[in-house]
Amino acid sequence: MNPTTLIYIAVMAGVTYLIRMLPFAFFTKKIENRYVRSFLHYIPYAVLSAMTIPAIFYSTDSPVTAAVGTAVAVVMAYFDLPLIAVALAASAAAFIAGLFI
Amino acid sequence: MKKEFTQGMRHGIPIMLGYLSVSFGFGIKAVRAGLNTWEASLTSLTNLTSAGQAAGVEIIAAGGTLLEMALVQLIINIRYSLMALTLSQKLDRSFTLPHRMLAAYGITDEIFALCAARVKPLTPAYMYGMTLSATFGWVLGTALGAAAGQLLPASLSNAMGILLYGMFLAIIIPPARKERSVLFAVIIAALMSLICKYLLTFISEGFAVIICSVLGAALTAAIFPLPDDAPAKEAR
Numbered sequence: 001m002n003p004t005t006l007i008y009i010a011v012m013a014g015v016t017y018l019i020r021m022l023p024f025a026f027f028t029k030k031i032e033n034r035y036v037r038s039f040l041h042y043i044p045y046a047v048l049s050a051m052t053i054p055a056i057f058y059s060t061d062s063p064v065t066a067a068v069g070t071a072v073a074v075v076m077a078y079f080d081l082p083l084i085a086v087a088l089a090a091s092a093a094a095f096i097a098g099l100f101i
Numbered sequence: 102m103k104k105e106f107t108q109g110m111r112h113g114i115p116i117m118l119g120y121l122s123v124s125f126g127f128g129i130k131a132v133r134a135g136l137n138t139w140e141a142s143l144t145s146l147t148n149l150t151s152a153g154q155a156a157g158v159e160i161i162a163a164g165g166t167l168l169e170m171a172l173v174q175l176i177i178n179i180r181y182s183l184m185a186l187t188l189s190q191k192l193d194r195s196f197t198l199p200h201r202m203l204a205a206y207g208i209t210d211e212i213f214a215l216c217a218a219r220v221k222p223l224t225p226a227y228m229y230g231m232t233l234s235a236t237f238g239w240v241l242g243t244a245l246g247a248a249a250g251q252l253l254p255a256s257l258s259n260a261m262g263i264l265l266y267g268m269f270l271a272i273i274i275p276p277a278r279k280e281r282s283v284l285f286a287v288i289i290a291a292l293m294s295l296i297c298k299y300l301l302t303f304i305s306e307g308f309a310v311i312i313c314s315v316l317g318a319a320l321t322a323a324i325f326p327l328p329d330d331a332p333a334k335e336a337r
Contacts, residue, residue: 009157013144013147016174027202047290048273049314050294052266067156084122084123086268094263
């Protein structure tokens with residue numbers, strides 16, 4: 001294993017663990033500040049959105065197959081289908097689109 | 102005690118199956134970013150998170166700084182703190198400090214959802230059982246994706262690159278459809294991400310995610326603050 005990569009992984013794992021552990025082990029009070037609570041409520045959606053767009057269009061070998069997969073995922077997610085079904089269908093759609101181009 | 106553990110394991114089986122296929126996509130992505138199968142599997146074993154790992158291997162591939170790595174993980178995974186807080190309100194008395202420190206490893210979106218929905222107080226054994234099932238799926242899927250991703254025809258492994266993003270869409274779209282505030286946060290973050298990608302190209306990808314999400318959530322919180330009466334605390 002590459003030592004530099006291991007250091008990166010250690011930093012990732014350390015930060016991620018502390019984020020979970022510190023409040024779970026030591027924080028027993030409730031967050032009262034309304035703005036902080038609101039910010040924490042919205043942050044996951046903002047993160048996932050920023051990570052997905054526009055990266056999803058570069059996630060396969062061609063923007064066309066990626067767009068087809070994205071369209072299928074958006075429609076299925078709109079109808080509240082399970083996470084795993086949406087993920088697999090997006091991938092299958094991109095694969096099928098790839099057969100035609 | 103033993104019963105709690107096996108029940109946790111059983112309840113974790115759907116999570117295991119879901120993780121198995123999604124982490125397959127992560128394995129492929131990690132190998133493309135230059136990691137080998139061991140490194141990819143180690144990343145999954147030590148992190149147990151999808152979005153954070155996906156962003157992490159991109160930073161490794163781009164040779165980003167360790168500070169950037171730490172900040173990106175902090176921003177992407179800060180939601181776990183809130184989940185940990187919520188769960189900490191409904192722990193069984195047997196949950197001593199060492200158990201809390203150990204079980205905290207398993208707080209993921211899906212495990213949180215099942216544990217938060219459980220009527221009985223949470224026991225360490227139940228969380229360990231569920232975490233074991235989930236981790237097994239997550240690490241095995243990663244290893245298979247990293248190892249067999251290279252054997253798969255390019256057309257198939259290319260198509261699997263979209264798996265994780267498909268899951269992200271499935272997480273954000275249903276609540277965005279129901280709540281205008283969430284839709285607003287999603288649109289603002291996406292617009293800013295596009296601006297960073299195509300106009301402000303000097304900003305690295307990791308920092309772009311931080312800037313877009315912090316500003317997006319801050320703006321949304323200012324315009325759409327949550328109702329003042331917080332959801333009633335679970336009785337201990």
